[in-house]
Amino acid sequence: MSMWADLFRRWRRSEAGNVAMIFALALPVLIVAGGAALDLQRASVARSAAQDAADAAVLAAAASRTQDLGAMTGVVRNYLVENLDDRYLDGQPVSTVDRPREAHVRVRLEGAAPTMFLGLIGIAEMPVVVSATATRGAAEEIELALVLDNTWSMSDRDASGTRKIDALKSAARLLVNELMQDGGGKVRVAVVPYADYVNVGTSNRSQPWVSVPADYSTTSARTCQTITSERRCTRGAPRTCTRYVDGVRESYDCTPSTCTNHPVTPYERCTGGGTTRYRWYGCVASRTEGIMRLNDSQPQKPYPGLLSTSQNCLTPITPLTDRRNTVLSAIDALIVNVGGYRPLTYIPSGLIWGVNTLSPTAPFTDGDPYDAANRKPRKILVLMTDGENTLRFDPSSGRHVTPSTNGNSGAQQLRATNDDTAAICDYARAKDMEVFTVALAVGSTTARNLLEDCATDADHYFDARDTAALRDSFAAIAASINRVRLVE
Secondary structure, eight states: OHHHHHHHHHHHHHHHHHHHHHHHHHHHHHHHHHHHHHHHHHHHHHHHHHHHHHHHHHHHHHHSSOOOHHHHHHHHHHHHHHHOOOTTSSSOOEEEEEOSSTTEEEEEEEEEEEOSSGGGGTOOEEEEEEEEEEEEEEOSOEEEEEEEEOSGGGGOBOTTSOBHHHHHHHHHHHHHHHHSSSOSSOEEEEEEEESSSEEOOGGGTTSTTEEOOOOEEEEOOOEEEEEEEEEEEEEOSOOEEEEEETTEEEEEEOOOEEEEEEEEEEEEEEEOOOEEEEEEEEEEOOOOSTTGGGOOSOTTSOEEEEEESSOOSOSBOEEEESOHHHHHHHHHTOOSOBTTBOOOOOHHHHHHHHHHHHSSSSSOOOSOOOOTTSOTTEEEEEEEESSOOOOEEOTTTOOEEOOOSSHHHHHHHHHHHHHHHHHHHHHHHHTTOEEEEEEESOOOHHHHHHHHHHSSSGGGEEEEOSHHHHHHHHHHHHHHHEEEEEOO
16 A cells, blocks of 8 residues: 555656646746737727727718818828827828728728737737728708809909809809719709899799789880981090999990081981880799798798890799709809890899798799708708899889999998898798808908808808819818718
């Protein structure tokens, strides 16, 4: 028995030595293996933090006003500097931004997570590579009214030689293409060209919401008289003068002349006897009852149609439609004059008809009922102008006429027009419409303040100093209207 006990004690001593030796040899491996698990966990945390940052950064870039890739890159990098949790990263990761598709923005982050234990076997860091892609897609059912300035001043050119009206067409087309790209019928757009008046379209003549007198003609009496002398003029030294028409500088011949009467052999000269025809070209004035010109609360009250001998309003309104080609055609058809008709500016006319296109009640009934949350549908009005009001409201006729030449009276009348503009803006916002305003090269501080106050908030107001900025403004509006979401 003692022999077996002695053998067991010797085996125990030998085994203990082997275990100690094996443990000593395995200890570094065990440390590295256990540490590797910690390093992998730290790398996973770093990757998760980087992914969260990439997701948020790409959403910030997609939601920004800019369409420029370099500017988007700046948005991403600024966001990462301020918000990336880099406790598990070896400094700031390298960020790249691209646009794989027109409405998409992609961010890729490449960095490294330093190791504590894997460095023992030569692995100093673990790569951290993540990416995120966001898209700008229409969020809800949208009804959008584009209220666009078509006054004569829009014929003016900027330093690059681009006409304002052409820049407006390009910018408006960009916005429409951005919003209506899927053709799913979720986005409907109305186009409201305005100047001194709007054109509601002659096809609406029989509608109850417009009161148009019958066309008529007049014939003047033919009169004749004997002419015994004629006035003859001699031009002096050539002279050219300048004047402004709706803010557009133009030159004209103002050469002085000296005129005298000279006897001639008597002859008979007859005048008159012609026929003048008055007809309706689609132009409407403002409603004259109370403050109905400032809202659509009484749609049963008609707008007065204006008869004239020639067209004194521009392209007809295009009501809400989900047909992109119809909207683009309406934009392409924008004009700033018809013959000698070079209109001035009366912003309330465009504004109230922008409201009318979005309203579910007459005059146009294409708009869906209002949603208190402005989501289904989301009603949006975009007002663009390149200047200030230059006309006043005539309460006796509803016409928009030139203000008094008396300085104080004229200024007071234009202030009243500005007050009407502000009142319609207030009404639109009270109906939960979202209002964007765009000022193109507007020099008047009063006019810019009026437009900024009209907008839903400061982020809905754009002060475009030139035609390039006008395009950027409309692109930013499209980006703001679209819902930003992650797709990858």
